[in-house]
Amino acid sequence: MSPHLLSVDQLDLDRISTLFSLAQRMEPIARREKVCRVLEGAVLGNLFFEASTRTRVSFHTAFSRLGGSVCDTTGFTFSSMAKGETLTDTARVLAGYCDAIVMRHPDLGSVSEFASAINVPVINGGDGPGEHPSQALLDLYTIQKEFKRVGRPLEGAHILMTGDLKYGRTVHSLIKLLTLYPPLHITLVAPAGLEMPTYLLSLAEDRGHKIELRATLHENFEPIDVVYATRIQKERFTEEMVENFAGVTDEYRVNKAFLDQRCTPDTIVMHPLPRDSRPGANDLSPDLNQDPRLAIFRQTDNGIPVRMAIFADLMDISSDFDKHLAPVSWRVPAQYGVNDTTF
Template sequence: MSPHLLSVDSLNREGVDHLLRVAAQMEPIASRQQVTRVLEGAVLGNLFFEASTRTRVSFNAAFCRLGGSVCDTTGFTFSSMAKGESLYDTSRVMSGYCDAIVMRHPEQGSVAQFAEATNVPVINGGDGPGEHPSQALLDLYTIDKEFQRLGKRLEGAHILLTGDLKYGRTVHSLIKLLSLYDPLRITLVSPPGLEMPAHLVDLVTSRGHRVEMREHLGTDFSDLDVVYTTRIQKERFTEEMNESFKGVSDDFVVNKGFLDRHCTSSTIVMHPLPRDSRPGVNDLNVDLNGDPRLAIFRQTDNGIPMRMAIFATLLKVDGLIAEDLRPVRWFVPHQTGTLDR
């Protein structure tokens, strides 16, 4: 595995499978049954220059669960970049303070540029419309766990990716990650102008996968194993795009009606979150709340063991976990969720 995690491109099948195994090993720690201190004394620098809740807190929690501590920076306003400091200078300074760095930035390629100035591990927490490799890894981990529970195999699975496929960086990373595995059937559905970039479609098809593009969700679907939908990334739209998007119908909304018409009881529904729950929005509908096929909260829970696995592997303590465990001493509720379990 590369010293950094900047893109799914740095991963091969062997490296991904290793992370899946280590994540499974982290489950008792992530579920608050056991404790490890393998990163005791290590410091994480969390640099988020773009809005985040789940990703930022998830990385924090994952590092702390391994025994480390976290220094947090959020937003340009409270950083030296507001004074004109370059990514190079910020990187060089932060690497003197921290043992690992997670960075989110609104400009594509910025995290890779940041990583060039340091030798400590840098993890891409999202670079504009570019990539989000840790999200793709936790998504794959979720699919793997759900398929094991349902007695399914990934090979030959039919996966629907829908929503904003142009600016949705999570699907950019996920489709590349899925392409490392045995042939799949992947269907892409997006509003006009928000299609999956052509170079990613070409990459996946060149690796032997069947990719089909549909105009909307009203067409006939069958045998869907995974429905992965994304929020429309309006913050990345130009003014002209905002105007044109106002006329888009609700043909791109994943709701209970869509699942009941086109899916089975074993279909799983995923979303990287946040989802826009306001009425009239083209996003994952809240009428699926409580439906056992909705895996979005199991998906977010899986972010902790996967991000723990990423830290442990990059900092080379993944072989020490088994011998460094002890039971927790505080009260842990039987379950942290409610309807999603």
């Protein structure tokens, strides 16, 4: 088994089940009911060459809640790569400092190149338009938890993905994971030029899933179980693409009207975040903020136990961490957000 997590292609249903069982065991630590020191003395290198809030802080938090310490570095300016150092040289140096490394980089395949030089576990925190395996795992974990809450199986579910499906690495990894399960109905809605890569469509169809392509959300759909919205990633656009997209209005804006007209009371609304909440943005509307179907913050909360499970698996502590548990000694709020839904 590889010491790294670079792609969801490394995962099968047994490995996913193992990781999710670990994540469930991590829940009391993630919910701040228990303290764990199993990784005391271990150091994580958080190596982010591209902007990040959730992924970077989530991995930092997950490692810290297992008792480890974290060294953060962000951007090329503060890296020796700005002086011409290679990825493999940087990898070997950091392997001498750290016990695990999370890396995000704007170039496709860069994290794999980095990991190929070392034996210290490396986790892909996003490589350009490529993959984001830990995000896909927490997304799938969220879907399974939410489906269990409403009492429906994953098999046969209708999942709608919309937004930037070309550059949105989260949907690339998620659709790969979803296709490992019994047949699903997956509807993909994207602007022209931002469609899901054809190799992923072929993969899903070859595995027996129903794939439906739509050009706009202003259509009728079969009842939708999951809406997965993504931000239009203009930072990856060419100048011509920016001009072409300027004429698009609200065809891809997921709002309360869309949910009320085309979804059900049990539909789950997800987003990898950040969402663009500015007026006119083709993204997830803030008018859903009071809607219990909006699962985006339950989704981000799930990132902590899932990423703790990844560390436990890669660092081989899954059988030991229970021995290191103790009650927390500080006050923990019953709800993290003032508007969090109570079920």
